[in-house]
Amino acid sequence: MSGVTQYARSVADRVGLTALGSVPLRYVIPAFFLAALSIPTLETSYFFLNTAIYAFLFIGLGHAWNIIGGYAGQISLGHAVMFATGGYTTAILFNYYGVTPYVGLFVGGLLAAGVGLALGAVTFRLRYHYFSIATLAAGLGMYVVFLRWDWVGGAVGLEYSLSEIGTAFSFAFRDRTMYFYVMWAFALVTTLFVYRLHTSKLGIYLEAINADQELAENAGLSAFWYKMYAMGLSSFIAGVGGGLATQYLLYIDPQTTLELIQNVEFVLIAVIGGLGTVLGPIVGALIYIPTREYTRTLLGGTHTGLDWVVFGTVLVLLSIYKPDGLISRRPVIGGRSNSADPEPDGGRKDE
Amino acid sequence: MFSLLPNAIVDGLLIGLTYGLVAAGLALIWGVMDIVNFAHGEHMLIAMYITLLTTAEFNVDPLLLLPVNIVVMFVIGYATYALIIKRVMDGPILGQVLCTFGLLLVIRYGIMYVAGPTTRTIDSFVFAGSTTIAGVSVSFPRVLTALVSIVTVAALYYILEETKVGKGIRATAQDKQAAQVLGIETDRIYAIAWGIGLAAAGVAGTMVATFFPVQPEATPVVWTISSFAAVALGGLGGILGPVAGGIVIGLVENVGSTLIDSSYRQLYVYVVLIGALLYRRETILNGVSG
Numbered sequence: 001m002s003g004v005t006q007y008a009r010s011v012a013d014r015v016g017l018t019a020l021g022s023v024p025l026r027y028v029i030p031a032f033f034l035a036a037l038s039i040p041t042l043e044t045s046y047f048f049l050n051t052a053i054y055a056f057l058f059i060g061l062g063h064a065w066n067i068i069g070g071y072a073g074q075i076s077l078g079h080a081v082m083f084a085t086g087g088y089t090t091a092i093l094f095n096y097y098g099v100t101p102y103v104g105l106f107v108g109g110l111l112a113a114g115v116g117l118a119l120g121a122v123t124f125r126l127r128y129h130y131f132s133i134a135t136l137a138a139g140l141g142m143y144v145v146f147l148r149w150d151w152v153g154g155a156v157g158l159e160y161s162l163s164e165i166g167t168a169f170s171f172a173f174r175d176r177t178m179y180f181y182v183m184w185a186f187a188l189v190t191t192l193f194v195y196r197l198h199t200s201k202l203g204i205y206l207e208a209i210n211a212d213q214e215l216a217e218n219a220g221l222s223a224f225w226y227k228m229y230a231m232g233l234s235s236f237i238a239g240v241g242g243g244l245a246t247q248y249l250l251y252i253d254p255q256t257t258l259e260l261i262q263n264v265e266f267v268l269i270a271v272i273g274g275l276g277t278v279l280g281p282i283v284g285a286l287i288y289i290p291t292r293e294y295t296r297t298l299l300g301g302t303h304t305g306l307d308w309v310v311f312g313t314v315l316v317l318l319s320i321y322k323p324d325g326l327i328s329r330r331p332v333i334g335g336r337s338n339s340a341d342p343e344p345d346g347g348r349k350d351e
Numbered sequence: 352m353f354s355l356l357p358n359a360i361v362d363g364l365l366i367g368l369t370y371g372l373v374a375a376g377l378a379l380i381w382g383v384m385d386i387v388n389f390a391h392g393e394h395m396l397i398a399m400y401i402t403l404l405t406t407a408e409f410n411v412d413p414l415l416l417l418p419v420n421i422v423v424m425f426v427i428g429y430a431t432y433a434l435i436i437k438r439v440m441d442g443p444i445l446g447q448v449l450c451t452f453g454l455l456l457v458i459r460y461g462i463m464y465v466a467g468p469t470t471r472t473i474d475s476f477v478f479a480g481s482t483t484i485a486g487v488s489v490s491f492p493r494v495l496t497a498l499v500s501i502v503t504v505a506a507l508y509y510i511l512e513e514t515k516v517g518k519g520i521r522a523t524a525q526d527k528q529a530a531q532v533l534g535i536e537t538d539r540i541y542a543i544a545w546g547i548g549l550a551a552a553g554v555a556g557t558m559v560a561t562f563f564p565v566q567p568e569a570t571p572v573v574w575t576i577s578s579f580a581a582v583a584l585g586g587l588g589g590i591l592g593p594v595a596g597g598i599v600i601g602l603v604e605n606v607g608s609t610l611i612d613s614s615y616r617q618l619y620v621y622v623v624l625i626g627a628l629l630y631r632r633e634t635i636l637n638g639v640s641g
Binding site: 069073075077122123125126128129130132133134136137138140141144145148259260261264267271275304305306307308309311312313314315316317318319320323324 | 435444445450457468567579617621625
């Protein structure tokens with residue numbers, strides 16, 4: 001396999017994926033997370049803590065999407081499916097079967113991974129925008145089903161009973177700062193995981209497949225199975241994140257987890273920050289979530305839609321000027337770039 | 352259940368023709384430059400809201416807004432290409448998806464901000480009403496909409512087949528470089544394709560607003576996905592393929608709702624869409640011709 005690794009690396013080199021990188025991540029990541037631990041001591045207002053909690057939750061969710069969308073280059077517009085699977089599993093296990101969320105979160109992640117793999121098995125037969133359309137249809141399809149499925153609460157959704165909150169068993173806290181530490185841990189673990197992935201063989205293979213799938217397959221990589229691998233990992237993280245979101249909100253409904261817009265948030269965070277980078281989702285979440293919370297609060301709290309006009313404009317501008325996000329890709333591995341001019345098109349025009 | 356089947360078939364055929372028209376506009380853009388307009392339903396929403404707001408405010412008949420919307424949507428399409436799409440054309444596929452998805456958000460929520468999240472219906476329409484023919488209830492606005500769709504599709508077909516612009520569009524779709532060598536300004540052709548594609552959606556939007564309740568978040572996705580499905584079924588090889596695909600989608604949606612469960616009507620379309628994408632993945636893109 002080392003020959004393949006070598007080849008994949010040269011493919012990645014050829015298309016300029018190994019440019020830039022001056023501050024070592026092994027200093028940046030610990031410094032950031034250690035500093036972040038002090039957030040709850042700075043201020044404890046609802047707005048501030050709520051924003052911080054969501055920011056760290058979405059660092060993890062941004063990583064989840066980044067694995068499949070940034071590293072493997074598969075633009076999934078249906079990641080809310082896995083997010084909702086994790087959330088609903090956690091809530092259903094707790095509400096109907098009395099299973100503690102400590103277990104439920106994990107089961108939700110596994111089930112989300114299963115759903116993600118099933119979705120991938122179908123949609124990875126498609127490429128480019130055909131893949132995006134199929135995943136979008138899957139996401140919207142699940143929305144339609146869950147709106148009318150009584151067992152999962154239909155349009156009303158599922159709620160945790162108030163008497164359960166604050167017990168060790170329910171993993172639901174009265175104190176908001178506890179939630180912050182939980183999300184902080186989620187963000188840390190996913191960041192370390194992606195840091196590991198970034199320099200692993202899998203990470204390099206995914207970037208090679210992203211850069212030029214035909215070339216990667218000629219080198220002996222099975223694009224389909226490596227995409228499936230990435231989808232499984234991405235879905236597991238998205239599922240656990242969905243469970244954590246449910247634990248924080250103490251309810252789950254289709255509108256807030258499965259509507260079209262929910263599929264876009266993951267993409268936005270990875271794209272704002274930087275695709276296929278470890279720091280991308282962190283930067284993306286730290287920009288996106290405070291902006292989202294601020295515009296919503298500023299505009300009266302009710303859903304006027306103006307926030308989405310802003311983010312839509314951001315997406316259009318990013319797609320024109322910075323389609324790879326604010327942070328450029330960091331070196332896949334040691335070597336130097338042969339080409340300074342990235343060409344991430346994947347050879348689409350050749351067909 | 353089965354007694355309602357003739358009704359479902361008639362309704363499916365009528366709305367299917369309009370799905371076909373919207374899909375033909377989408378396919379024109381998609382086929383000529385390989386860009387998928389995720390905001391197609393939102394563009395249609397613009398025409399719907401121009402119709403709804405103007406008729407409510409000034410008490411004019413929706414039909415009079417048809418030419419207005421054609422011009423407005425053509426200009427929007429032309430400008431969208433010239434100002435935005437042109438800049439992501441040669442970039443990565445991700446940029447193209449994000450770009451039209453960004454447009455989707457801006458248009459959808461821009462309209463929602465201006466006009467509010469309420470569901471709107473038309474106040475008055477000259478051709479409102481329905482009749483019963485051989486036990487099948489037929490609504491006049493639906494019939495008129497289907498007729499207008501047929502005429503518009505015929506016009507699109509004529510433009511693509513017979514006019515100089517149409518030949519330019521087809522030539523550019525087949526081979527951009529060769530078209531440029533022959534003196535065709537491909538940039539202008541792309542912009543015109545966007546203009547025509549959105550004008551088709553504009554016609555459909557104006558007509559559909561006469562009988563279809565419109566809501567900024569719920570309505571556009573129905574039309575976008577239906578046209579995706581129609582294109583996936585009918586291919587991009589011309590405008591008649593998507594129209595045929597649209598009719599099938601109309602039938603699937605209405606017959607499925609009648610025979611199985613009407614609350615899952617969108618789900619049948621999603622299933623057909625994914626199935627058609629998988630089945631036709633090698634043959635969807637075959638250039639544009641009549």
